[in-house]
Amino acid sequence: MLRLVDVTRRFGKNTAVDSVAIEVPQGQMVGVIGRSGAGKSTLLRMINRLIDPSEGSIFFDGSEVSALRGAALRSWQRDCAMIFQQFNLVPRLDVVSNVLHGTLNRRSTVATMFSMFPREDIEQAIDILDRLGIADHAPKRVETLSGGQQQRVAIARALMQDPRVILADEPIASLDPMNAQVVMDTLRRIHDEDGRMIVCNLHTLDTARRYCDRVVGMRDGVVVFDGAPEDLTTAVARDIYGADESFSESSTSTSIETLEPAYSFMREAEAAI
Ligand SMILES: Nc1ncnc2c1ncn2[C@@H]1O[C@H](COP(=O)(O)OP(=O)(O)OP(=O)(O)O)[C@@H](O)[C@H]1O
Numbered sequence: 001m002l003r004l005v006d007v008t009r010r011f012g013k014n015t016a017v018d019s020v021a022i023e024v025p026q027g028q029m030v031g032v033i034g035r036s037g038a039g040k041s042t043l044l045r046m047i048n049r050l051i052d053p054s055e056g057s058i059f060f061d062g063s064e065v066s067a068l069r070g071a072a073l074r075s076w077q078r079d080c081a082m083i084f085q086q087f088n089l090v091p092r093l094d095v096v097s098n099v100l101h102g103t104l105n106r107r108s109t110v111a112t113m114f115s116m117f118p119r120e121d122i123e124q125a126i127d128i129l130d131r132l133g134i135a136d137h138a139p140k141r142v143e144t145l146s147g148g149q150q151q152r153v154a155i156a157r158a159l160m161q162d163p164r165v166i167l168a169d170e171p172i173a174s175l176d177p178m179n180a181q182v183v184m185d186t187l188r189r190i191h192d193e194d195g196r197m198i199v200c201n202l203h204t205l206d207t208a209r210r211y212c213d214r215v216v217g218m219r220d221g222v223v224v225f226d227g228a229p230e231d232l233t234t235a236v237a238r239d240i241y242g243a244d245e246s247f248s249e250s251s252t253s254t255s256i257e258t259l260e261p262a263y264s265f266m267r268e269a270e271a272a273i
Pocket residue numbers: 011014015016034035036037038039040041042043
């Protein structure tokens with residue numbers, strides 16, 4: 001269970017995140033939505049401790065994440081993998097080496113510099129790539145892959161850490177609808193099969209509704225909605241996005257809805273609604 005207790009982050013006079021209090025049980029996939037500048041990235045970065053809260057505390061399974069230092073902090077950052085909009089891969093390096101960088105924080109810098117990875121790590125990396133349907137690309141340079149494939153490499157690198165939590169900051173914002181769907185399907189599958197908690201910042205409503213168990217809407221650093229996707233009405237969306245009557249959902253759509261679900265579990269999930 002992840003618990004945020006009145007978490008606030010200020011940048012000078014600007015309050016990016018304002019007294020956020022939420023609890024996320026282990027088996028949940030949460031979408032965080034809101035317009036640009038709402039505080040979504042700042043929230044995720046505090047959970048991972050890339051930045052520190054100005055006030056408040058963050059707990060995970062009873063341990064105070066916001067108070068961790070040194071080795072304990074590094075251990076938390078291994079447990080809590082980040083995925084970014086721009087993939088944050090090394091483009092000129094091959095796919096498998098990029099995935100193996102997920103083990104970086106558990107071995108020496110020198111060993112990593114010379115790509116001295118143990119055989120079992122290499123095998124594990126290939127297995128993960130295989131699971132994500134991109135093992136064929138293992139020897140290729142990352143820069144030769146499509147955006148959707150690159151994001152799956154980034155997910156594979158995150159899985160190499162065997163994280164308990166995956167934080168994804170707009171993982172599909174740079175992708176076309178087809179690739180966006182493959183990446184979101186992949187995250188959902190990891191969540192369903194492995195039971196990993198996923199907190200995913202998303203620009204668009206339809207994606208959050210479709211893939212997440214729960215949606216948190218932020219506006220000006222404040223949580224203004226926290227509930228089930230089906231409770232996210234157009235009126236609520238207007239409130240989150242601070243839009244007027246002319247607000248249309250298509251303005252926040254990625255058109256994933258129009259594509260066929262790639263995995264059968266998506267159809268089952270839809271049938272259950
Ligand atoms: N390092 C920083 N220094 C100063 N201000 C910052 C910093 N990071 C974020 N902010 C400010 O905090 C607020 C929230 O930013 P944040 O990046 O969290 O929003 P966001 O919801 O992720 O937006 P987007 O959808 O554009 O990614 C903004 O006003 C932003 O300018």
